[in-house]
Amino acid sequence: MTTYNLALIGFGGVNRALAELIRDEPRRFADLGFELRVVAITDLAFGSLVQGEGIDLAAVLAMPRGSSFEGLPGGSTEARNEDVIKNSPADIVVEATFTSPIDGEPAVSHVRWALESGKHVVTTNKGPVALKGQELSTIAASNGVRFEYEGAVMSGTPVIRLAHKVLGGLELRAVQGILNGTSNYVLGRMEAGLGLEQAIAEAQELGYAEADPTADIGGSDVRLKVAILANELLGAGIHPNDVETTGIQDITSQDVADALARGCRWKLIGEARRDADGTVTAVVQPVALPAGHPLAGISGATNAVSFTTDLLGAVTVSGPGAGRVETAYALISDIIAVDEFAKGAVRA
């Protein structure tokens, strides 16, 4: 049985959910042909912890936020990310710190340090993928390791890998969908009569929202996801700033009620489309969809994306777009991809 040593960078909702799965369900991984051992954790709130023989996850998960790893063997008060990423005995670095829609930092540096140290990276962080994806994938390839990021779009619902593997041989012409769980949840709660702020607070409590929820409501989270899909699937080579973006911040309770009265539902739609001249146009905007539209019935934190293809027409995938456990699953699917690569490399 292969054992992969993990370094968890960021110990918030998603990485804690992954740690809980490793603690509670080792059989799930054994059935996949490997076991997972967490040898390092860093977080701004806790500091750093490196224990090469494996960290007692039950003990660290029981530590309240605000306590420190200092005092534990291999522990320190500060999140010594660079040292831990470069020098801990991890095979796979799991990056789940805050997403920065501006420059992707510090996650871009975390990913780069790991790949240049010959460590695989799995991440749910959209910043490095949307802003430096091509560069980081090139670094990964030249170091013989994987850079995997399925959770960057639609949480654990397979989108990127599915489109690459299962829609191969089709010409993709456009991608369009609901790509932010928080804003979709909030719009649904506003339909039920809640105010915007109250609905956002619920989404935060449920673990859907970004650390700064204006990224969800203002559209910058979807902008990153549209840029990722446009670059990955349409070969667009665009920057997130190329995606014209309007969020739902100006949609009022009255707008929501008026739409419902007309049989419509407001949705935040992200889209990238290849035009006749070959260029790709990408846009994020709220749209009041008629009830019969396939995306109108997508509710709560569920997301959906529709691929427009030449031979099949529209192919739509729907599933969770946010959530701690759901997103931790994306990391597991990435680790499976790393394992396939590692075993394939061994066989070769």
Ligand SMILES: NC(=O)C1=CN([C@@H]2O[C@H](COP(=O)(O)OP(=O)(O)OC[C@H]3O[C@@H](n4cnc5c(N)ncnc54)[C@H](O)[C@@H]3O)[C@@H](O)[C@H]2O)C=CC1
């Ligand atoms: N929660 C969700 O549904 C989804 C989250 N994501 C992405 O996954 C990432 C993690 O999400 P969550 O766990 O929900 O966020 P979170 O806010 O619960 O956790 C992030 C953790 O990272 C830590 N952190 C921030 N900067 C750090 C630094 N420089 N060094 C060390 N630790 C640092 C914070 O203290 C916090 O504990 C984010 O980038 C988010 O955009 C992606 C898909 C879905």
Ligand SMILES: N[C@@H](CC=O)C(=O)O
């Ligand atoms: N905050 C995001 C989490 C996933 O990317 C969302 O609500 O969709």
